[in-house]
Amino acid sequence: MSTRNPILFNDIPAESGLRRALEMHPLDIVAEVRASGLKGRGGAGFPTAMKWQLAAAAEGATKYVVCNADEGEPGTFKDRVLLSDFADLVFEGMTIASLAIGATGGIVYLRGEYTYLVAHLESVLARRRQANLLGNDILGRKDWNFDIVIHLGSGAYVCGEETALIESLEGHRGEPRNRPPFPVNTGYMGRPTIVNNVETLCLAARVLARGATWFRQYGTHASTGSKLFSVSGDCAKPGVYELPMGITIADLLVEVGGLGAKAVQVGGASGHCVPSRLFDRTLAFEDAPTGGSIIIFGQQRDMLAVARNFMEFFVDESCGQCTPCRYGNSVLLDGIERLEKGTCSIRHLNELKALGETMELASKCGLGQSAPKAFLSIIEHFHDEVLGREPPHFAA
Amino acid sequence: MLPAQQARLAADIAELADHHGRCRSALLPILQGIQRDHHQISDFAMQEVARQLDIHPVEVYGVVTFYSFLNTGREGRMVVRLCRTISCDMQHKDRIARQLENDLGIKFGDTTSDGRFTLQWAHCLGMCDQGPALLVNDQVFTRVNCEQVHEILENCRKTFTASGHVLTTGHGHGTAKEAFAR
Amino acid sequence: MAFLKPISPNTSTTRAPQSQRRNEPEAIGPGTMVSVTIDGATTEVPYATTILDAAKKLNIKIPTLCHHPDLCVAGVCRICVVEIEGMRNLQASCAYPLTQPLKVNTHSRTVRQARRHVLDLMLANHYGQCTTCWRNGNCELQQLAEEYGVDMTRFGSVVTPKHEIDRSSYSVVRDMNKCIGCRRCVRTCIDLQEVGALEATRRGAETLISTFQDKPLGDVVCIACGQCINRCPTGALMANDPTDDVWAAIDDPKKHVVIQTAPSPRAAIGECFGQPPGTALTFELNTALRYCGFDKIFDTNFTADLTIIEEGTELLMRLHRALVGGDTTAAVPQFTSCSPGWVKYLEHFYPEMIPHMSTAKSPQQMFGTIIKTYYAKVHNIDPADIVTVALMPCSAKKFECNRPEMAASGYKDVDFGLTTREMAAMIKEAGVDLPNVPPSEFDSPFGTATGSGVVFGATGGVMEAALRTVIELVTGEKVETLFENANIMPVRGFDGVRYAELKIPKVGPVPPILQHLFKDFEWLNGVTLKVGVAHGTANAKRVIEDIKAGGKFSECHFIEFMACPGGCLGGGGQPIPTSPEIRAARAKAIYAEDMGYDIRKSHENPDVLRIYEEFLTDGPCGHKSHELLHTSYTVRGRFIL
Ligand SMILES: Cc1cc2nc3c(=O)[nH]c(=O)nc-3n(C[C@H](O)[C@H](O)[C@H](O)COP(=O)(O)O)c2cc1C
Numbered sequence A: 001m002s003t004r005n006p007i008l009f010n011d012i013p014a015e016s017g018l019r020r021a022l023e024m025h026p027l028d029i030v031a032e033v034r035a036s037g038l039k040g041r042g043g044a045g046f047p048t049a050m051k052w053q054l055a056a057a058a059e060g061a062t063k064y065v066v067c068n069a070d071e072g073e074p075g076t077f078k079d080r081v082l083l084s085d086f087a088d089l090v091f092e093g094m095t096i097a098s099l100a101i102g103a104t105g106g107i108v109y110l111r112g113e114y115t116y117l118v119a120h121l122e123s124v125l126a127r128r129r130q131a132n133l134l135g136n137d138i139l140g141r142k143d144w145n146f147d148i149v150i151h152l153g154s155g156a157y158v159c160g161e162e163t164a165l166i167e168s169l170e171g172h173r174g175e176p177r178n179r180p181p182f183p184v185n186t187g188y189m190g191r192p193t194i195v196n197n198v199e200t201l202c203l204a205a206r207v208l209a210r211g212a213t214w215f216r217q218y219g220t221h222a223s224t225g226s227k228l229f230s231v232s233g234d235c236a237k238p239g240v241y242e243l244p245m246g247i248t249i250a251d252l253l254v255e256v257g258g259l260g261a262k263a264v265q266v267g268g269a270s271g272h273c274v275p276s277r278l279f280d281r282t283l284a285f286e287d288a289p290t291g292g293s294i295i296i297f298g299q300q301r302d303m304l305a306v307a308r309n310f311m312e313f314f315v316d317e318s319c320g321q322c323t324p325c326r327y328g329n330s331v332l333l334d335g336i337e338r339l340e341k342g343t344c345s346i347r348h349l350n351e352l353k354a355l356g357e358t359m360e361l362a363s364k365c366g367l368g369q370s371a372p373k374a375f376l377s378i379i380e381h382f383h384d385e386v387l388g389r390e391p392p393h394f395a396a
Numbered sequence B: 001m002l003p004a005q006q007a008r009l010a011a012d013i014a015e016l017a018d019h020h021g022r023c024r025s026a027l028l029p030i031l032q033g034i035q036r037d038h039h040q041i042s043d044f045a046m047q048e049v050a051r052q053l054d055i056h057p058v059e060v061y062g063v064v065t066f067y068s069f070l071n072t073g074r075e076g077r078m079v080v081r082l083c084r085t086i087s088c089d090m091q092h093k094d095r096i097a098r099q100l101e102n103d104l105g106i107k108f109g110d111t112t113s114d115g116r117f118t119l120q121w122a123h124c125l126g127m128c129d130q131g132p133a134l135l136v137n138d139q140v141f142t143r144v145n146c147e148q149v150h151e152i153l154e155n156c157r158k159t160f161t162a163s164g165h166v167l168t169t170g171h172g173h174g175t176a177k178e179a180f181a182r
Numbered sequence C: 001m002a003f004l005k006p007i008s009p010n011t012s013t014t015r016a017p018q019s020q021r022r023n024e025p026e027a028i029g030p031g032t033m034v035s036v037t038i039d040g041a042t043t044e045v046p047y048a049t050t051i052l053d054a055a056k057k058l059n060i061k062i063p064t065l066c067h068h069p070d071l072c073v074a075g076v077c078r079i080c081v082v083e084i085e086g087m088r089n090l091q092a093s094c095a096y097p098l099t100q101p102l103k104v105n106t107h108s109r110t111v112r113q114a115r116r117h118v119l120d121l122m123l124a125n126h127y128g129q130c131t132t133c134w135r136n137g138n139c140e141l142q143q144l145a146e147e148y149g150v151d152m153t154r155f156g157s158v159v160t161p162k163h164e165i166d167r168s169s170y171s172v173v174r175d176m177n178k179c180i181g182c183r184r185c186v187r188t189c190i191d192l193q194e195v196g197a198l199e200a201t202r203r204g205a206e207t208l209i210s211t212f213q214d215k216p217l218g219d220v221v222c223i224a225c226g227q228c229i230n231r232c233p234t235g236a237l238m239a240n241d242p243t244d245d246v247w248a249a250i251d252d253p254k255k256h257v258v259i260q261t262a263p264s265p266r267a268a269i270g271e272c273f274g275q276p277p278g279t280a281l282t283f284e285l286n287t288a289l290r291y292c293g294f295d296k297i298f299d300t301n302f303t304a305d306l307t308i309i310e311e312g313t314e315l316l317m318r319l320h321r322a323l324v325g326g327d328t329t330a331a332v333p334q335f336t337s338c339s340p341g342w343v344k345y346l347e348h349f350y351p352e353m354i355p356h357m358s359t360a361k362s363p364q365q366m367f368g369t370i371i372k373t374y375y376a377k378v379h380n381i382d383p384a385d386i387v388t389v390a391l392m393p394c395s396a397k398k399f400e401c402n403r404p405e406m407a408a409s410g411y412k413d414v415d416f417g418l419t420t421r422e423m424a425a426m427i428k429e430a431g432v433d434l435p436n437v438p439p440s441e442f443d444s445p446f447g448t449a450t451g452s453g454v455v456f457g458a459t460g461g462v463m464e465a466a467l468r469t470v471i472e473l474v475t476g477e478k479v480e481t482l483f484e485n486a487n488i489m490p491v492r493g494f495d496g497v498r499y500a501e502l503k504i505p506k507v508g509p510v511p512p513i514l515q516h517l518f519k520d521f522e523w524l525n526g527v528t529l530k531v532g533v534a535h536g537t538a539n540a541k542r543v544i545e546d547i548k549a550g551g552k553f554s555e556c557h558f559i560e561f562m563a564c565p566g567g568c569l570g571g572g573g574q575p576i577p578t579s580p581e582i583r584a585a586r587a588k589a590i591y592a593e594d595m596g597y598d599i600r601k602s603h604e605n606p607d608v609l610r611i612y613e614e615f616l617t618d619g620p621c622g623h624k625s626h627e628l629l630h631t632s633y634t635v636r637g638r639f640i641l
């Protein structure tokens, strides 16, 4: 049994998941997904079945399935691959979800950077409508009406956060909402809405196609199935890899030709930086979770420059709504500048660490809550490298 | 803006609103349409959109300033966006940046005097395995090296059609297949 | 028509983005209770009550900044975070609804650290010195800094101001260097007022509360209501303060400085001197003003009575044209015109409705005109040497007195509008302990006022005053026979939109004051008078939209509109803070003052009657009154140049 490409990049007949779902009661679809142990691949790892079940139980004739294709996390590009080469699978997953929760509307929130995918996606949608895989009485199942539209983003990372995404869909600034209540109750237009990552929806289609038991044979107990890893940085073979959940970082590095790395950023800008001595950590929700981004840093890399690049990203991409994130990121960036110049006292650094903790705990959404992580982990693991620097000498 | 231009812009906006609807959720698609066709969401355009959707102009302004692909100031007909995020950074995006500045004769954030090109920074474009990456309007270019900068810009000038749109290829240059490591 | 349900000003509208509000989780049926334990104390609260409200019930104080009782929840400042047992992240107590039993800690280590950090971050981006700030001593940020023992700026401070102070508006000055981004002003302007002058713009560290295209406030559609000032926790927003000019006029021996005081400031100014809301200091204020050096102190109620006569007469004339003449251009319903914020709102948003607006000037402006004409003549003072000052609860009054239309006397009718807050500052500067000075009377010849003038301060008050007069003039009967104590309860209250009907049971002979206009009132016999009241321009909008749609308000005869929630007593120049409770207390003081007057109806005011005998001799709505006491309006529209 190959552990490469076991589920998504596997040759499984098209629409087999949808056809099986067609025969099932919505509750059984949810039950199948639950049995598979599938957890969201967008980063947070929320159990997919629970989300679907809550939305299914929510009252209302109008419900929505939203496919989160905002893929903005630095170092992530697996959703792009799925959308360009497995668009049918994505839509199949959305259609199954619609049956499970009783939704009539589907929306793909596609990041503006991927506008070039629209023509392709539209043609796939048109073909599916023609084949009655979308539209009214889908595949002859009475009163199963569901269609999908594509909505483009306009260049805002925070719109990947599900409530900001909904705000953006509704024509507002992409500012995350207060929660609770959650989108499963009060989502797009105040209706029950599930927001799922592209990969999650694809995996759900596979679960339906081959069954929960088949799915569970990959991965670990708490992180079932496979995961797409978007690998970039200092390695011989960057790209998208489908590997079982729970693989160690070291094994992944072997796979991608990244041996001898100094550190790996797991989970993109909002993830952790893992130094080489911890490469036996596993990529799984229970250990080092990732939405798929794996960025490899070779020995020559300056980790402070890495921290700076990430911090600049957050200063720019924060929605600016809540105090800890709006101002906190700038303060951390200022701290990095001080470290670069070798003018940061340990007292100030400790203050920054505490501020990082506050941001993690008190920010309104996941962006602010994870913004300090890269900085904090780099400070923790590479303090010898970042402290007491000589100020850079500028050419006159 | 001349009254005739205003009238044309207003007609375009009305058409967009007819197409996308006159509700708040149509705001972004309408603004995207204006940005695509007019390379700017002007003072007048924002107020006209607000009028069509019955919202306040300042709300439109708040939205336009929030999203980095929407702009109140005039942009070139082609917007070059170079990725500045970590993976491209490690793949020498700085050199591409300098080359772009040299070949266009402008700095980041500026527009060429002929109104053709605007140069901007972008965050991760989802092409990290094929960096450095850049977007020209909707088209993505990957594994860009300094020599190619000139070529890409020249090609853009050529593919630039009379309607003002850049022809898009549908897929990125580095196709997804290529990205698979099987 | 669901939207005609009374919208009270503390209910948000559908305008604000969802991120700026807490969605009410569907209530699990009325009466469902949830238990919550906060800092060890347990209580039961209705389902979906916020942790903040539950804590209040337990007398546990949680600091807040972006929360405001009049506004929908934002959850953006994060100063109110608390720790919930079993949750890793801290939660904003103002936004967290209790839907299951929870254990909450409001001052754990991480909570205290987070609050300190939130404050530190705000202060690190705040440019302003408390000693030179108008909110010194009344600033929520300052107070929290004190409570949380902020003794240094750990994350730096702003050395040079980033933003220029915007003084373009006659009414509101914006200093964004002091803004903490709580967005209360945004929610006020969009939700409560539906004007939409302010919004958050840009994102990330660049986020800035701004106007359309960052234009000066004076150039965009702002109705000058000042409601945003009242809800700003810091000194970022303030009224355009003319006190220096007023002092200069007082100090100038050549100038005869006259001040009129409106009822609402008198019911609220005590709050600036530590008195509880609802302490009326009308006659103490007279003493204090004399001490400050004002030459004459008059009661705006006098011209409020005059307004009622003029506006009521105008109403009867319109009704006559419409009911008898069948004149479709009579523009019924007539709208009240005494709230300048409302006037500006109509001019911007519904200029086509301007014909409905009563042409009567507001009491403030009538007073200015009377002073510079009648009073100047009687007292033989050159009007050029008279400076008229108006103490108003309102920031839009500053705009109003600067309207070019307002110079019928040949001079600026009113030279300076002072807010309650500015007056309090002047009195403090003069060293007067307002609550403890002996009371004294207003000056003649406008010394007599009536209760009708007083109730102008509360929403529904103009309507009540007008009805008292119109009913008596038309029926010849005492209004008390219809309404106990002449209190017309149907138009009182705080519902955002109110509607009332009164049948005119009989008509009497035309009283002398109106005989130049009507031969009889038979045409009103049996007519059901339909009236409406709306306060807060969001509610005004609802009524106007209903009229345009041909709803029940289109059949009204007379509608009172006030720009500010609660009416003038909640005006943009009133003491800060404001809340529904505070406004209710002020209203109580106003209605109590009304009850204390011997004369409670405008048309019984002998000084008003005398002015018609001596000066406005061609009677209400006559030629002279038209020239001096009525005005015209400007079509402004929404387009921002
Ligand atoms: C700042 C931020 C950005 C996010 N961006 C994305 C994204 O680009 N794509 C995505 O699928 N999920 C993203 N998420 C996670 C979503 O909020 C949400 O959890 C996810 O779409 C749920 O789908 P899943 O359960 O299938 O993972 C982001 C979250 C945060 C806080």
Ligand code: SF4
Residues within 6 Å of the ligand: A158, A175, A176, A317, A318, A319, A320, A321, A322, A323, A325, A326, A363, A364, A365, A366, A367, A368, A369
């Ligand atoms: S944490 Fe950052 S992105 Fe999230 S709501 Fe707060 S400011 Fe916006």
Ligand code: SF4
Residues within 6 Å of the ligand: C126, C127, C128, C129, C130, C131, C133, C134, C135, C136, C137, C139, C140, C141, C142, C178, C234, C235, C236
């Ligand atoms: S706004 Fe408040 S904290 Fe700031 S200077 Fe004024 S009083 Fe001080």
Ligand code: SF4
Residues within 6 Å of the ligand: C172, C188, C189, C193, C195, C196, C197, C198, C221, C222, C223, C224, C225, C226, C227, C228, C229
């Ligand atoms: S004064 Fe009134 S209209 Fe003007 S910005 Fe403030 S709240 Fe809005």
Ligand code: SF4
Residues within 6 Å of the ligand: C178, C179, C180, C181, C182, C183, C184, C185, C186, C209, C228, C231, C232, C233, C234, C236, C237
């Ligand atoms: S101006 Fe005042 S009310 Fe408005 S956001 Fe700033 S601090 Fe808050």
Ligand code: FES
Residues within 6 Å of the ligand: A074, A075, A076, B083, B084, B085, B086, B087, B088, B089, B123, B124, B125, B126, B127, B128, B129, B131, B133
């Ligand atoms: S880092 Fe440049 S495309 Fe992802």
Ligand code: FES
Residues within 6 Å of the ligand: C063, C064, C065, C066, C067, C074, C075, C076, C077, C078, C079, C080, C081, C092, C093, C094, C095
């Ligand atoms: S008061 Fe709760 S977040 Fe501001």
